[in-house]
Amino acid sequence: MTATTPTRMRPTGAHAISAGRTLGRILAIGLLVVFAGFPVYWMINTSLSTNADLYGTGQTFLLDLTNVTGWWPMIEGVPLLLWLRNSAVIASGTALLSLFLALSAAYALSRFRFYGRGIVGFLFFSTQMLPEALIIVPLYALFAGYGLLNNHGGLILANVAFVMPVAVFILKGAIDKVPHEIEEAARIDGCSRGRILLSIVLPLVLPSIAAAAIIVFFDGWNEFLFANTFISNADLWPATVGLSSFLGEFFTPMNQVMLCAMLFALPAIAFFLWAQRGIVAGLTSGSVKG
Amino acid sequence: MTAEPASRTTSRFRPTGSTGAPHSGGRRPPGASPRPRSFLRRLRDQFGIYLFLLPAVAYLCVFTVYALIRGVMLSVTATRLVNPDGGRYVGAENFQYLIASDPFWHSVVTTLLYTGFTVIAVVLLGTAAAVALDARFFGRSVVRAIATIPWAIPTIAASLIFAWIYNDQQGILGQGTRALGLGQPGWLTDPDWGLFSVTVATVWKAFPLAMLVMLAALQSVPHELKEAAWIDGATRWQTFRAVTLPHLAPTIRVLTLLMTIWSIRRFEIIYVMTGGGPIDATNTLVVSIYNTAFADQHLGRAAAIGVLALGLSLTVTMIYFVVERRRERKGES
Structure with a gap:
């Protein structure tokens, strides 16, 4: 041979x-x-x-x-479709709010020098260190006061705090790569920074926005800790909490559990494999520089 | 005072630092001496910039900074879950209680063991897999896809799958080891094995991301250098050690930092599989925060554990940045 x-x-x-x-x-x-x-x-x-x-x-x-x-x-034996629908609502909300907040912050961090830039950068990075379990205790008290427990909106608000910084890193990495000269001309023509961001930079970083959207969406889709703590009403459970309830007091046959887990995992697997290259590029340019 | 100190701080948090590169300037060319301008004037000039940041920063101030401050404040009270707003101030009592309690120290050791083993295994396996899958061979894309799937699988699904594989009665792993005559430990029910089993499941879930990141980093290794080493008669291993590894080192360091931070705060896979058991064998700090707050209903004490866990993460991060800075300086001089 x-x-x-x-x-x-x-x-x-x-x-x-x-x-x-x-x-x-x-x-x-x-x-x-x-x-x-x-x-x-x-x-x-x-x-x-x-x-x-x-x-x-x-x-x-x-x-x-x-x-x-x-x-x-x-499938008919469990409220899986309801759970998946709840997960989709939570994940979409998380993705939309995160991207909305992240885009302008990423632009500012990428393009401008300003007082407190280091502090802002650290603020975003530090969310990666913060144990959710520590934040969840005061958030629980806070949400109880504002009627945000048992509420998808409250859950989205909590999720965004942890995933939006990831979107900022990814988008900042992408905007760093957009050449400055492209913006110069528009600035000379008197375009405002907001206009430049929306009409020149945004279209150029669309692939990264898509990658960030997928990551952020599935962070919301997969989130368990906040949902398990804030949502006690079973009709509002996302699929993560529903699935984990299978290991609880009620006996559910394992073939049913695995089928539900599979259907829940399928969209995530499909999107991650499909967009893998973009996602990894986004993650590496943002936080892990190769 | 110029903006210089701030930007230097930033570069510390971005390992290979983009500060000083032409694209990060914007306001003035790097290296040029700043025109003397009054502080207020600069602040006014920069007002528009702050508007861009305001939504995201304000959001984090409410949901993480404020919540963190509330958490730290909770840690010095005797707050109970039934009355989350009405805790009495007790000073350092919670911390004194924890420092004197064996379960807490057990929890610290568990966290360190879990984090240490997970990080080492993930980085080694991820790097090895990346090197193996970087070479061309028939069916590479299929193998890459299979090796990527654990990363794409939601943690809850991974936890359920492993709970079933580890199951005492019908689990395939126990059946397998029994058939091989190795006996069958209670993978998730024996305190001696619980942490091991949870760590293996975590490594399964986490190594593909390391692999993908290392695969991306491998693309930056110049091929000519490898070829030059070949021609000089270096073995594969020598080439890897002398050429490839130095190129991967910065990525490996960042990956190690992130994996460490993520492992210290990882909750779901442990909690769903064992809930911290058997007999506290997998009760890491983060799991014990949750159990203390929502099972024992001691919000104050839970917050105190959280503060200490955060201290651990911060320490790791600080060590990383100190090492990185020293390295940078060495590289410069």
Whole structure:
């Protein structure tokens, strides 16, 4: 067997080493695929198992696609669609408010020097250190006073405080890359800074806005701690709280739990894989410079 | 006084600093001496800039700064959940109580162990996976997609999947280790194994982001340097050590910082899988804040734990920036 890896520079005897190396790499990549992929496979497998399999004869290792017929009754058995709708409302609200607040702040941080720039930068960064669990105690007291408990609006307000800074980092990174000269001409023509931001910079950073929107939307979609604390009315639960209730006092068959988890995860997986490149570029330019 | 001190502060929080680069200037070219202008004049000039920042900053002031101040104030009171506004001032009593309590110190140790193992495993595995998936091979894009999925999966779904894999009766992991004759520990029910199991689940969820970030960073390693090392007869490992790793180092450091901060405050995956149990084995500081506040209903004491946890995160961040600054200075001189 001749190895395909570049071996031209290698001294004689390198072929054997190379073959061993290729084998080692295949093994390592195989292990990686199993480690990363197996839990996901097992979620799908469990959702395709019957109760008799799970709690009697034992779950089979291969997928039994004929059990797909069991999916619809399982979905109907829980208020999953209601939970997903609540999650969508919360996530959309979180995304819209975050982007609205983040865009102008990112522009200012990217373009201007001003007193307190360091403090503002630190303010945004520090939200990444703050344990939500610490903030949740005073927020709970605050929200109780304003009727914001059991309220999607209150939940959105709390979510935005933690995800908006991430959007600021991403958008700042994107605006940093927009050349200055493009704005100069407009400024000479007497455009206000707001106009420049909206009509010149905004269209140029649209891909990053999309990436930021996806990240922020799914932060809202996935959020659990605030929802679990602020929303006690089961009709208002987002899917995260609904799903976690499956592990609580009531017994829910695991195939049903895994099916719901899968349907809940599906939009996130689809969007993240689709927009992966943009999201990673956004995250790296903003907070992690490569 | 010029704007210089402020901008230097900023560069500390942006590791490879964009200050001084042409695009961050705007008001005046970097290096040019500032025209002497009065403080008020400059402030008026900058009024428009503050308007851009106002919405976001005001928002954070209410929902994080104000809430944080309230949290710190709560930590010196004996507030109970039933009456969140009517706590009596007790000074440092909550802190004294915590410092004298074994469960608190156990919680600190648990947090450090969880954070340490998670960060090391995530950074190592993420870097190794990135290097492995950077090379071209058949099916690479499929493997990359599979390795990316855990990052895209919502944490709650990951927690449920792992809770099922670890299940004592029907869990596939226990069945597997039993079939191999290794016996079956209670992955989430045995205090000796709880932290390990939760850490593995966390690493599964968190390593793909590290991998993706490292993959992006690998693209910045100049190919010519690698080839030069090849020609000089360096082995792969030597090339990696001498050429690739130095290019990745800044990214690895930032990644380590972020992973550490995120691990100290990570709540959901632990709470959903174990609730802090078995027998406090996974009761990290953040989980114990929640349990103290909403199960024991001691808001004051919970806030005190929170203040100490925040102190831990701040310490880590400060260490990072001090190290980074020293390195920068060394690089400059």
